[in-house]
Amino acid sequence: xxxxxxxxxxxxxxxxxxxxxxxxxxxxxxxxxxxxxxxxxxxxxxxxxxxxxxxxxxxxxxxxxxxxxxxxxxxxxxxxxxxxxxxxxxxxxxxxxxxxxxxxxxxxxxxxxxxxxxxxxxxxxxxxxxxxxxxxxxxxxxxxxxxxxxxxxxxxxxxxxxxxxxxxxxxxxxxxxxxxxxxxxxxxxxxxxxxxxxxxxxxxxxxxxxxxxxxxxxxxxxxxxxxxxxxxxxxxxxxxxxxxxxxxxxxxxxxxxxxxxxxxxxxxxxxxxxxxxxxxxxxxxxxxxxxxxxxxxxxxxxxxxxxxxxxxxxxxxxxxxxxxxxxxxxxxxxxxxxxxxxxxxxxxxxxxxxxxxxxxxxxxxxxxxx
Amino acid sequence: xxxxxxxxxxxxxxxxxxxxxxxxxxxxxxxxxxxxxxxxxxxxxxxxxxxxxxxxxxxxxxxxxxxxxxxxxxxxxxxxxxxxxxxxxxxxxxxxxxxxxxxxxxxxxxxxxxxxxxxxxxxxxxxxxxxxxxxxxxxxxxxxxxxxxxxxxxxxxxxxxxxxxxxxxxxxxxxxxxxxxxxxxxxxxxxxxxxxxxxxxxxxxxxxxxxxxxxxxxxxxxxxxxxxxxxxxxxxxxxxxxxxxxxxxxxxxxxxxxxxxxxxxxxxxxxxxxxxxxxxxxxxxxxxxxxxxxxxxxxxxxxxxxxxxxxxxxxxxxxxxxxxxxxxxxxxxxxxxxxxxxxxxxxxxxxxxxxxxxxxxxxxxxxxxx
Numbered sequence: 001x002x003x004x005x006x007x008x009x010x011x012x013x014x015x016x017x018x019x020x021x022x023x024x025x026x027x028x029x030x031x032x033x034x035x036x037x038x039x040x041x042x043x044x045x046x047x048x049x050x051x052x053x054x055x056x057x058x059x060x061x062x063x064x065x066x067x068x069x070x071x072x073x074x075x076x077x078x079x080x081x082x083x084x085x086x087x088x089x090x091x092x093x094x095x096x097x098x099x100x101x102x103x104x105x106x107x108x109x110x111x112x113x114x115x116x117x118x119x120x121x122x123x124x125x126x127x128x129x130x131x132x133x134x135x136x137x138x139x140x141x142x143x144x145x146x147x148x149x150x151x152x153x154x155x156x157x158x159x160x161x162x163x164x165x166x167x168x169x170x171x172x173x174x175x176x177x178x179x180x181x182x183x184x185x186x187x188x189x190x191x192x193x194x195x196x197x198x199x200x201x202x203x204x205x206x207x208x209x210x211x212x213x214x215x216x217x218x219x220x221x222x223x224x225x226x227x228x229x230x231x232x233x234x235x236x237x238x239x240x241x242x243x244x245x246x247x248x249x250x251x252x253x254x255x256x257x258x259x260x261x262x263x264x265x266x267x268x269x270x271x272x273x274x275x276x277x278x279x280x281x282x283x284x285x286x287x288x289x290x291x292x293x294x295x296x297x298x299x300x301x302x303x304x305x306x307x308x309x310x311x312x313x314x315x316x317x318x319x320x321x322x323x324x325x326x327x328x329x330x331x332x333x334x335x336x337x338x339x340x341x342x343x344x345x346x347x348x349x350x351x352x353x354x355x356x357x358x359x360x361x362x363x364x365x366x367x368x369x370x
Numbered sequence: 371x372x373x374x375x376x377x378x379x380x381x382x383x384x385x386x387x388x389x390x391x392x393x394x395x396x397x398x399x400x401x402x403x404x405x406x407x408x409x410x411x412x413x414x415x416x417x418x419x420x421x422x423x424x425x426x427x428x429x430x431x432x433x434x435x436x437x438x439x440x441x442x443x444x445x446x447x448x449x450x451x452x453x454x455x456x457x458x459x460x461x462x463x464x465x466x467x468x469x470x471x472x473x474x475x476x477x478x479x480x481x482x483x484x485x486x487x488x489x490x491x492x493x494x495x496x497x498x499x500x501x502x503x504x505x506x507x508x509x510x511x512x513x514x515x516x517x518x519x520x521x522x523x524x525x526x527x528x529x530x531x532x533x534x535x536x537x538x539x540x541x542x543x544x545x546x547x548x549x550x551x552x553x554x555x556x557x558x559x560x561x562x563x564x565x566x567x568x569x570x571x572x573x574x575x576x577x578x579x580x581x582x583x584x585x586x587x588x589x590x591x592x593x594x595x596x597x598x599x600x601x602x603x604x605x606x607x608x609x610x611x612x613x614x615x616x617x618x619x620x621x622x623x624x625x626x627x628x629x630x631x632x633x634x635x636x637x638x639x640x641x642x643x644x645x646x647x648x649x650x651x652x653x654x655x656x657x658x659x660x661x662x663x664x665x666x667x668x669x670x671x672x673x674x675x676x677x678x679x680x681x682x683x684x685x686x687x688x689x690x691x692x693x694x695x696x697x698x699x700x701x702x703x704x705x706x707x708x709x710x711x712x713x714x715x716x717x718x719x720x721x722x723x724x725x726x727x728x729x730x731x732x733x734x735x736x737x738x739x740x
Binding site (some may be wrong): 031035036037038039040041042047049052053056057060061063065071072073074075077078079080081083085087088089090091107122123125126127128129130131132133134135137140143144145147150156157158159160161162163164166168169170171174176178180182269282291367368 | 403407409412423460461492493533544545550650704
């Protein structure tokens with residue numbers, strides 16, 4: 001996957017190279033927080049979220065574990081096993097949507113963050129913020145859904161907390177889940193472990209979660225059968241790690257900000273370039289159709305049951321077979337290659353033979369997606 | 371501390387005994403959730419919170435670690451050290467108050483939950499829900515306060531998450547902190563470990579936090595210098611455990627619901643009775659005055675830097691001395707005794723020589739105290 005490819009005209013190459021240079025310039029000052037007030041974009045998981053994290057949280061809380069900016073912190077307590085620890089808050093709207101609800105999402109999301117650290121999820125906490133007047137019947141449904149999701153994934157919710165705020169001071173219900181898992185990966189992984197030549201694998205079609213939420217929320221007259229892909233990915237991760245070991249260089253679930261944001265984060269952390277083949281990226285027809293109508297890019301839409309695996313090239317085919325043999329990876333695909341230059345950039349080789357810079361999500365087309 | 375005492379008339383004794391029987395009857399159906407919608411009382415930490423937990427969360431999530439209903443779950447991963455894991459969400463209003471802010475509170479609160487499990491706090495997660503339009507300058511202040519609290523306590527905030535909701539869908543900012551600590555207690559502790567004869571120690575004056583919040587919130591014309599007592603109690607716990615070991619039967623920070631609720635929980639879990647001496651319970655003059663004006667009982671008001679220690683009688687004096695030698699326990703006091711009968715009840719021997727049943731907090735005089 002050399003860039004630029006022969007089909008690309010000299011003019012387009014020039015344009016892309018100029019854009020690269022502009023982007024690089026911009027990234028010298030990357031993640032500068034100019035805002036005086038919080039905007040919805042700060043919750044997008046994309047560029048504005050990074051601005052906020054780099055501008056406020058990272059400098060204040062700085063420590064070696066946080067600074068790697070992976071989704072989980074990894075540590076040992078004394079001579080104990082290596083543990084992963086993560087947290088996520090869920091503010092998805094609506095609370096119930098095709099394919100799931102906020103409870104299921106809150107359990108799967110934290111399981112997945114632990115799994116991406118190469119950990120077997122063990123224990124979850126659950127913190128609830130309830131709005132005065134919230135129907136207890138709905139709370140029961142959500143809690144039952146969490147309990148079922150935990151049971152099915154073989155984990156336990158072991159500690160919790162409940163707060164209530166006055167009517168109008170929250171939006172029904174918010175949930176935080178934190179999780180502890182045992183790291184089963186016997187090698188170091190992370191978004192700074194990409195190497196030129198590595199292959200980019202995606203476990204299945206993208207955009208289902210985000211589009212399902214959007215269609216559940218808006219009174220759009222788009223008829224599709226798109227459902228959230230919310231699912232616990234830890235057994236898929238176990239299958240990959242137990243067979244491929246240190247050939248797995250990093251794992252990432254492309255949630256908020258989508259595949260585009262996740263790969264940009266990796267490219268920056270590892271100081272490599274990533275080239276994607278658009279034709280290879282699986283997207284369900286319903287999602288593709290909705291994205292076309294709404295002017296959205298499936299690559300920036302949130303997923304809740306998909307993972308990106310960056311693997312050594314000699315194990316790419318084996319990884320693909322392992323994924324496809326797993327119920328959650330049947331439509332897995334090899335979608336791209338890691339290159340040395342230019343560092344920190346992601347490119348998309350388009351279906352029509354062009355090439356474009358794929359940036360992380362800017363703005364927030366779909367607030368409160370998770 | 372025999373009940374009833376000689377000063378108490380036969381009439382009063384009768385009345386108390388009848389009330390005991392009524393309370394026992396009621397407790398056969400204790401914690402029955404009748405409500406159809408969430409009310410502010412469900413967030414009080416008192417009886418309605420228990421109704422909600424026992425009616426919704428406990429049956430759905432049931433597992434041995436959760437079922438003990440301590441503030442932290444305790445477990446080992448493989449042959450590793452014993453760990454404590456806890457979570458708390460903070461929705462305090464206002465965000466800044468005399469003696470602290472929501473950030474400091476969120477760090478101290480989770481440190482304290484770990485400490486009460488006999489654990490040395492190690493790592494915290496931080497999950498933020500931000501309302502669109504929230505001033506970033508205020509966020510910076512809160513984050514700086516969290517960072518300082520963590521630094522002073524010798525712990526690290528290692529993982530986090532940020533979500534944003536639309537204007538009007540939250541109240542400025544909510545924070546969840548979860549925490550992991552290493553259990554340093556070499557014996558089992560918990561609210562079901564109280565034994566008749568045990569002494570009840572309190573590390574200092576009660577009600578400061580709740581009253582400070584209330585006075586910061588309401589435009590009450592009460593002039594006091596009451597400040598929140600928010601403080602990290604882990605070094606006080608370490609001092610007690612390292613000297614007294616298994617003479618410490620349980621530790622509990624009386625936050626939402628106050629001392630009354632905390633002791634009722636213990637009495638029920640351990641199936642013992644607790645008798646308190648009102649005159650021995652330290653209360654700052656400002657808090658006492660505010661409570662009198664507002665018709666509140668300091669025993670049901672939240673504290674954020676105090677602990678209750680239930681210790682074997684022969685070590686009570688030693689425990690008191692250890693507390694008083696610590697900066698956060700200078701005004702510690704022995705406030706009561708554990709008795710066998712009647713199980714599940716807490717009594718207050720009043721200053722004027724009477725005795726009354728002290729129930730857990732009912733209703734919520736001070737919503738969003740933490």
